[in-house]
Amino acid sequence: MTLSWPELVRTAAEDTTTALEKGADQGWHGNAGDLDWNCRETLSHIALGVVGYAGLLIARPTDRYITLFSSIDSHASAPAALEGIRIAGTLLAGTVRDTPPEARAWHPYGHSDAAGFAAMGVLELVVHGRDIAQALDVEYTPSDELAAPVVERLFPDAPAGHDPAQTLLWCAGRIALPGLPRRTGWRWDGRVR
Numbered sequence: 001m002t003l004s005w006p007e008l009v010r011t012a013a014e015d016t017t018t019a020l021e022k023g024a025d026q027g028w029h030g031n032a033g034d035l036d037w038n039c040r041e042t043l044s045h046i047a048l049g050v051v052g053y054a055g056l057l058i059a060r061p062t063d064r065y066i067t068l069f070s071s072i073d074s075h076a077s078a079p080a081a082l083e084g085i086r087i088a089g090t091l092l093a094g095t096v097r098d099t100p101p102e103a104r105a106w107h108p109y110g111h112s113d114a115a116g117f118a119a120m121g122v123l124e125l126v127v128h129g130r131d132i133a134q135a136l137d138v139e140y141t142p143s144d145e146l147a148a149p150v151v152e153r154l155f156p157d158a159p160a161g162h163d164p165a166q167t168l169l170w171c172a173g174r175i176a177l178p179g180l181p182r183r184t185g186w187r188w189d190g191r192v193r
Contacts, residue, residue: 003145005118006093012122012146013050013089016129017082023136024078033131033174042128043081044071049124050088053117054095056105063106085125092121110191119153120190122146127172141165154188 003011032042051070059066070088072081099114107120126142133140148164155171162170162177169175173183 002149004097005115005149006097008146008149009050009089009093009096009118009121009125012125012129012142013086013093015143015146016125016140017085019133019138019140020082020129020136021079023133023138024082026136028078028132028136030135032128033134035128035131039132039135040072040074040081042132043085044074046124046128047072047084047088050085050092050121053121054088054092056107057095057099057103057114057117060103060105062111065106065108089121089125092118104192107190109187110189112190113192115153116190116192119150120188122150123154123168123172123188126150127169127174130169130174142168154190156189156193 028039030038032039035042037045047070052066052068055066055068072084076084096114096118101113104111104113105117107117110116112120126146130140130142142165144164147168151158151164151167151171155167158167158171159177159180166175166177170177170180170183171186171188173186176182
């Protein structure tokens with residue numbers, strides 16, 4: 001059964017936070033994966049992006065980002081911070097569900113629709129969730145069920161013949177694939193196709 005975009009966002013938030021809860025008692029101040037951000041900063045980045053995508057769908061600007069910025073309380077415990085990620089995912093999922101299919105909003109990687117912003121949210125959740133999991137020595141790889149629709153929606157030039165999760169991680173510059181070196185520069189294409 002294929003999940004709807006709102007269900008994909010909710011599932012991504014739940015899968016990511018459930019995995020990261022396994023490392024809740026570890027130090028969250030080391031860099032997340034290969035990022036220059038530590039784990040706490042990366043959580044705030046996820047919240048900013050996911051809530052921001054909901055805000056873009058609500059405001060529907062044509063030429064700018066919205067004026068609402070969200071973050072995770074830097075003094076919150078890891079479990080409370082992860083609750084914030086679940087809240088962000090729920091806000092985006094509900095907004096995607098309630099946005100008319102013809103609605104469009106600005107994004108620097110292409111004006112997009114509800115499905116595009118949902119795909120961006122899933123990418124932020126699972127890819128940055130994996131970055132954090134690496135720092136916490138927690139096993140986490142996004143499921144193919146989450147990765148496949150994101151790759152299809154945001155990466156029209158993605159290579160074929162690989163598992164969807166591995167393809168998504170390659171598209172996001174996280175891993176190499178057989179015969180394909182790790183990408184050093186990347187961005188998705190949010191335009192409606």
